[in-house]
Amino acid sequence: MPxxxxxxxxxxxxxxxxxxxQGELETPPAVRTEGFNPLCGDEVIVFVDVDDTNVIIDIAxxxxxxSISQASASMMSxxxxxxxxxxxxxxxxxxxxxxxxxxxDLGGDGSEAEMGIDADAADAGDIKLGDxxxxxxxxxxxxxxxxxxxxxxxxxxxxxxxxxxx
Amino acid sequence: xSIPADIKRDFPVLQQQVHDKPLIYLxxxxxxxxxxxxxxxxxxYYETTNANVHRGSYDxxxxxxxxxxxxxxxxxxxxxxxxxxxxxxTKNATEAFNLIARSWxxxxxxxxxAVVISEMEHHANIVPWHMLSxxxxxxxxxxxxxxxxxxxxxxxxxxxxGAKLVSVTAMSNVLGTLNDIPRxxxxxxxxxxxxxVDGSQYVPHVxxxxxxxxxxxxxxxxxxxxxxxxxxxxxxxxEFLEAMPPFLGGGEMIxxxxxxxxxxxEIPWKFEAGTPMVAEAVGLGAAIExxxxxxxxxxxxxxxxxxDYALRTLNGRYGDKIVIHGPQVASxxxxxxxxxxxxxxxxxxxxxxxxxxxxxxxxxxxxxxxAKPLLQxxxxxxxxxxxxxxYNDESDIDALxxxxxxxxxxxxx
Ligand SMILES: Cc1ncc(COP(=O)(O)O)c(C=O)c1O
Numbered sequence: 001m002p003x004x005x006x007x008x009x010x011x012x013x014x015x016x017x018x019x020x021x022q023g024e025l026e027t028p029p030a031v032r033t034e035g036f037n038p039l040c041g042d043e044v045i046v047f048v049d050v051d052d053t054n055v056i057i058d059i060a061x062x063x064x065x066x067s068i069s070q071a072s073a074s075m076m077s078x079x080x081x082x083x084x085x086x087x088x089x090x091x092x093x094x095x096x097x098x099x100x101x102x103x104x105d106l107g108g109d110g111s112e113a114e115m116g117i118d119a120d121a122a123d124a125g126d127i128k129l130g131d132x133x134x135x136x137x138x139x140x141x142x143x144x145x146x147x148x149x150x151x152x153x154x155x156x157x158x159x160x161x162x163x164x165x166x
Numbered sequence: 167x168s169i170p171a172d173i174k175r176d177f178p179v180l181q182q183q184v185h186d187k188p189l190i191y192l193x194x195x196x197x198x199x200x201x202x203x204x205x206x207x208x209x210x211y212y213e214t215t216n217a218n219v220h221r222g223s224y225d226x227x228x229x230x231x232x233x234x235x236x237x238x239x240x241x242x243x244x245x246x247x248x249x250x251x252x253x254x255x256t257k258n259a260t261e262a263f264n265l266i267a268r269s270w271x272x273x274x275x276x277x278x279x280a281v282v283i284s285e286m287e288h289h290a291n292i293v294p295w296h297m298l299s300x301x302x303x304x305x306x307x308x309x310x311x312x313x314x315x316x317x318x319x320x321x322x323x324x325x326x327x328g329a330k331l332v333s334v335t336a337m338s339n340v341l342g343t344l345n346d347i348p349r350x351x352x353x354x355x356x357x358x359x360x361x362x363v364d365g366s367q368y369v370p371h372v373x374x375x376x377x378x379x380x381x382x383x384x385x386x387x388x389x390x391x392x393x394x395x396x397x398x399x400x401x402x403x404x405e406f407l408e409a410m411p412p413f414l415g416g417g418e419m420i421x422x423x424x425x426x427x428x429x430x431x432e433i434p435w436k437f438e439a440g441t442p443m444v445a446e447a448v449g450l451g452a453a454i455e456x457x458x459x460x461x462x463x464x465x466x467x468x469x470x471x472x473x474d475y476a477l478r479t480l481n482g483r484y485g486d487k488i489v490i491h492g493p494q495v496a497s498x499x500x501x502x503x504x505x506x507x508x509x510x511x512x513x514x515x516x517x518x519x520x521x522x523x524x525x526x527x528x529x530x531x532x533x534x535x536x537a538k539p540l541l542q543x544x545x546x547x548x549x550x551x552x553x554x555x556x557y558n559d560e561s562d563i564d565a566l567x568x569x570x571x572x573x574x575x576x577x578x579x
Contacts, residue, residue: 003525004521004522004525004576007521008576013576013577016577039533040516040517040532040533040548041533041534041538041541041547041548042517042547042548043547064547065515065517065547066515066516066517066518067515067518067577068517068518070515141521144517144521147517
């Protein structure tokens with residue numbers, strides 16, 4: 001049976017207590033995108049500033065939410081700041097892979113094998129999720145998956161907007 | 167007489183463990199648990215009585231029809247309705263509001279009219295009016311809520327000018343506030359408007375008399391009052407039901423159908439198109455019998471006692487680490503306790519609180535409770551909400567108080 005320790009890992013709590021890249025960026029040059037989780041009222045605002053060479057030169061996170069959504073947003077910002085847009089998209093894909101569960105596996109004993117989590121497969125391509133791996137315990141608490149993916153979906157949207165702006 | 171100390175035994179769902187802890191259910195404002203008597207009544211209906219209603223000429227169908235209509239009579243008596251045929255069965259409270267909006271509202275509201283609701287309404291009493299207003303162009307006005315969680319009626323006369331309907335909740339599902347319905351009825355009627363009352367939180371917990379309320383419509387929902395899901399109630403005065411056009415069309419609601427058109431049958435069946443929720447009506451009838459047996463005065467007294475105990479226990483133990491929203495006097499409120507918890511400068515998010523409490527076997531709701539305009543007014547994005555009913559006791563509140571401590575341990579800074 002999964003316990004709270006699986007969910008609230010120390011790295012996660014650290015990002016929740018001291019969120020990285022919190023704040024706002026000037027728009028333009030940055031784009032601003034909002035995401036909502038209607039279930040719990042979480043709200044995330046992602047600012048990204050993409051330069052001419054498709055590098056994310058800055059990112060800022062606003063909004064409010066639970067520890068999982070806030071920590072995930074903070075870790076995401078730290079991971080993708082300074083990467084290219086293509087790398088960021090690979091991160092998004094890899095993270096969402098980590099957060100996906102195979103249907104029918106719910107209600108089992110909650111072990112990783114049981115839940116169909118394959119950490120290697122999640123590390124698609126050259127992307128190493130690093131600290132973000134700490135969030136994989138979230139999959140054992142299915143209602144919290146949307147909390148963890150909120151900022152990533154919002155980032156994906158922000159990158160689309162940044163691309164269409166240029 | 168009071169609520170029996172061993173009442174939990176009547177509720178099979180409460181006999182289980184989750185995460186190796188006894189289940190403690192504190193989410194009855196969301197939906198209530200069902201006593202064995204309700205489950206048995208529904209099973210018994212299917213095992214002995216099931217047939218389609220109002221159609222068969224055989225004995226079984228007659229008994230099924232009697233089961234449905236018998237439940238309607240119990241509902242009427244429970245709220246002291248003047249007539250049994252003023253009780254319309256709907257799917258839930260939400261459908262009842264949509265019925266009023268689509269039927270009464272569409273026939274009576276135009277661009278120069280106004281509908282007055284309050285900032286503490288459930289989305290069920292907001293969105294149908296937004297939808298209809300977009301079509302009909304009437305104005306939607308809001309009675310404000312004061313910082314201590316009461317309706318601010320100081321400007322009521324202005325709000326009511328030109329209003330055709332006032333639609334407010336008798337008890338807030340977030341703050342627990344009990345609103346002064348007779349006063350609102352007087353004001354609404356004085357201004358030439360009708361009064362609709364959302365009784366979804368009130369009817370399950372407080373002895374209800376629609377005639378004393380002086381309302382024109384009363385809405386409530388079976389699953390919050392020990393009954394099954396899938397059944398709600400709209401009560402309305404005969405004269406309005408008679409005048410209102412039908413809501414959904416189909417079988418059951420007609421007197422005659424030709425290639426040219428149709429005529430509607432009498433009330434309340436005019437508003438009950440298609441095969442109705444007979445087993446659910448039987449379940450609701452059994453829930454009402456169960457509540458009557460406890461005595462609604464005892465139900466309310468138990469709620470006041472337990473709410474008072476919860477306010478004292480949680481405030482006493484946690485001081486400024488907890489803020490319980492709404493009126494602070496138990497007799498002025500229901501047993502829904504929305505709260506924020508944690509150090510004043512860094513509250514623990516409600517979703518995290520609900521998660522920690524779940525590990526202790528305690529069910530509470532976290533979020534906006536389908537009342538986003540209210541949370542906006544309160545300037546909080548979300549709250550945790552513990553809500554009590556007949557089967558809760560002081561030990562459940564003690565368990566809640568104890569388990570909250572664990573969230574401090576995890577989220578301490
Ligand atoms: C005050 C209030 N009104 C309306 C509703 C809607 O009830 P239902 O979902 O059964 O339609 C609820 C319950 O969620 C409520 O608390």
